[in-house]
Structures are given as structure tokens and as C-alpha cells.
Amino acid sequence: MTQQQSKIKELVSIGIYTAVYFLVVCFSTALLKLTVPIFNSIMIPALNALLAGIVYLLVLDKVNRFGALTTIGSVTGLFFLITGHFPLAFVPGVVFSLLADLIQYKTQLNQKVKLYLGYTLFSFGLTGPLLPLWFMKRAYINELASRGKSQAYIDHVFSAITSTSFIVCIISILISSVIGMMIGLKIYRKYFAAQEGSINADEG
Amino acid sequence: MPTRVNFDPRTKLIIVLLTTLIFILNISFMIEIIFVIFLSCLLMLNGNHKLGVIYLVIFSLLILCNLTIFSEINDSWSILGSFLLIGGRRILPTLMAATFAMTNTHIGEWVASLQKLKLPFNLILPLVIVFRYFPTLLNNTKAIFKALKFRGLITNKFELILHPIKGLEYILVPILVSTDTIATELSSVVFIRGMGNQMPHTSIYANRFQWLDWLVIVVSVLLMIGGIVI
Numbered sequence: 001m002t003q004q005q006s007k008i009k010e011l012v013s014i015g016i017y018t019a020v021y022f023l024v025v026c027f028s029t030a031l032l033k034l035t036v037p038i039f040n041s042i043m044i045p046a047l048n049a050l051l052a053g054i055v056y057l058l059v060l061d062k063v064n065r066f067g068a069l070t071t072i073g074s075v076t077g078l079f080f081l082i083t084g085h086f087p088l089a090f091v092p093g094v095v096f097s098l099l100a101d102l103i104q105y106k107t108q109l110n111q112k113v114k115l116y117l118g119y120t121l122f123s124f125g126l127t128g129p130l131l132p133l134w135f136m137k138r139a140y141i142n143e144l145a146s147r148g149k150s151q152a153y154i155d156h157v158f159s160a161i162t163s164t165s166f167i168v169c170i171i172s173i174l175i176s177s178v179i180g181m182m183i184g185l186k187i188y189r190k191y192f193a194a195q196e197g198s199i200n201a202d203e204g
Numbered sequence: 205m206p207t208r209v210n211f212d213p214r215t216k217l218i219i220v221l222l223t224t225l226i227f228i229l230n231i232s233f234m235i236e237i238i239f240v241i242f243l244s245c246l247l248m249l250n251g252n253h254k255l256g257v258i259y260l261v262i263f264s265l266l267i268l269c270n271l272t273i274f275s276e277i278n279d280s281w282s283i284l285g286s287f288l289l290i291g292g293r294r295i296l297p298t299l300m301a302a303t304f305a306m307t308n309t310h311i312g313e314w315v316a317s318l319q320k321l322k323l324p325f326n327l328i329l330p331l332v333i334v335f336r337y338f339p340t341l342l343n344n345t346k347a348i349f350k351a352l353k354f355r356g357l358i359t360n361k362f363e364l365i366l367h368p369i370k371g372l373e374y375i376l377v378p379i380l381v382s383t384d385t386i387a388t389e390l391s392s393v394v395f396i397r398g399m400g401n402q403m404p405h406t407s408i409y410a411n412r413f414q415w416l417d418w419l420v421i422v423v424s425v426l427l428m429i430g431g432i433v434i
Contacts, residue, residue: 005391008391009387011333012387012390013383013391015329015330015337016337016386017383018330019334019338019341020379020380022338023338023345023379031368051372054376067326072330074327075330079334081220187372187373191377191381
């Protein structure tokens, strides 16, 4: 019975950390919606990666078991699915959090490398909400084509938007997740390391 | 007119998924209009009369703007404007389906339906916790804001946006410290309510498909097929 109790406690903790993670997502979305007028959804994963490092670290600390990160990614995806805002966000959410889990628990890398790499991959899970942009683009192209614009013109309009925004998105996620992990580690050492201390990411 | 039909949560889920599919496939304009009207009828049946009308008005305004203001696309401003308009028109059905799914469905109904769909318990329990804990979390955040103001650490909320890292530390650290206690309390609640029981759970919500559920699903599938063929 006690084994089942501890399992339930783990699942409840995962739920609570998912809620906190969701709060951070909401905060960064609201911040960007207020400051950047258009195409702000491209920057959401990056800003979120900047802020959520400490949540990721505490999940690793409290629920130190393979599957915790995957559950968080899937639950976030399910929440998206039911609320219907970004139903396709389910797929990247599950895939990238599973990859992060594999790196954290199934590889023999240096602890520090694991943290940074896993967190970067985990941050990519939020790219799901960007997928609608691509589909909107296709609808727009159809509309242009039906108005008799030539294919060359359409290509010209969209070549710059897609490739640059895609690269900017990926690079910004990479940079901000590294910085976010640094901030997270700093906060972790200041407040939580004395209590728990199962993550040992100090130099060495 | 207090008429309200109770839809099965599974029907709502199917409608959300179908709407996404329609959003991805490029359906013809006629079918799109019919589908939006269909969705607003569903919203009205579900009890949100006001919202159904508001969504319809927004949709027709978007179409009107698209046909009048941006009928000529030549400079970059009209490209941007019409892109946003068409994008907004495309996203609107998904938002309507989400409103349809989220409103007037008790969380117990969702749990019963998700269990009928054979979703693993390891996913359902965290999801329920998210639904249950999120309002509490928002309240806690407000309380933390008050405490910070009381102690003179911040004067208004915009200060946190100017110093995001400091704001993060002030807001997130108290929340994360309190999670441990809350996790213990909630897990004992879960345990006492017998949610960890391995046997199949019973529910007070019947959640059976009625003829209206079948009708809604058949109509939406037919609309989607029609959208692909035409």
C-alpha cells in the first residue's frame, strides 16, 4: 500500500509542476502579447525557455524517475488538446519531452551536459503552437492563387518570412534555453540546493 | 429559454479534433461558412447563446473586411493585413470548438470519459490535478503580489516586467517552496477518495452516446468529406 501511496504522490507532484509550468507559459504568452503586436507566437518558446529553468530542475529533483518529463509534456499537450487552442501541439510536446527524458536517464553523459541538452530539447516541446502559422500560410497562398497572382510572386512574398522566422525561432530557443538553465541553476543553488541536493551540477 | 442539451465529452473531443482537421485541409469557402454556422448552433444548444451569436458576428465581420478593404493585394501593408484577417478567420472555428468543449462540462464527466477512452491512469491523474490546482495557483500568485507590495519590494506589477529575472525569483520561489506541502495534502485527498484503486471506477455521470451525439458527429464528418470533395 505504501508503494502505491508514494506513486500517487509522485503523480500529484507531476500534476502540480505541470500547473506551475503552465503558469509560466501563460505569463510569457501574456507578456509577449502585450509588448510585441504581431507574430509574437514565434517568440513564446524562447521566452518560456528563459523563465522555466527552475521548474525543470525541481521536477528532476523531486520526481527523480524516468517518465516524469514525458508525463509533463503529454499532460501539457492534452491540456492544449482539450482547450483546443493548439491541438497539434500534442505531438511535439510528447516527442521532445520523451527525448529529454531519454537524455536525462538513459545516457552516460556528464551531468552538466545532460541538464543543458535535456532542457533545450524540452523547450522545443512548446513549438507545437507555432504549427498553425504554417497552415494559415497555406490558406493564404491558396487565396492569392485564386486571385490570379503568379507563383513567382507568391514565392517572393513568402521566401523571406518562412525561412528567416524559422531560423530565428530555433536559434532563439537554443540561446535562451542555455541562459534559462543558468538562471535556473543560480536560483536552485540559492534556495533549494541545501534542502535537496540531488542535482549536482557544480563545476567539476 | 433555458433549453440546454448535455453532450457527451467524447463528442466534444471528436468535434475539436474534426475542427482541427478542417483547419488543416483547405476546404471550400461555402463549406467553411456552413461549418461555422453549425458550430454556433452547437454552442447555442450547449447553453452559451450569447457566445454563439458573438462568434458569428466576428466571423461575418472578418469576411466583410476581407472582401472590402483588402480586395486588392499589392503593397506590403495589405499583404500583412489580409494575412492576419485570413489567419484569424481560419483560427476562429478552432476557438469555437474549444469554447464548446470547455464550457458546461463538469470535470468529473471528463474523467469518466477519459477513463472510457482507456487513457492510462498516469496521465489522467496529473491532468485532473492541473485542472484542480490551477485556480488555487492563480489565487496564490495574487496573494504573493499583495505580500510583495505590503513589504515594499515592488510598487506595481509592471516593475516585474522591467526586471523579469528578479520578478521570477520573487514569484516562482514561494510557489515552488509551497508545492511540497500541497503535493502531500492533495495526494492524501486522492488516496482517501480512492482514485488510486486499480479496479474500474464508477461514476455518477452516465456519459452515454445519445441520438443527438451521433447526429452531430455524422453531420460534421459529412461536412468534412464534402469539404474535401468539392
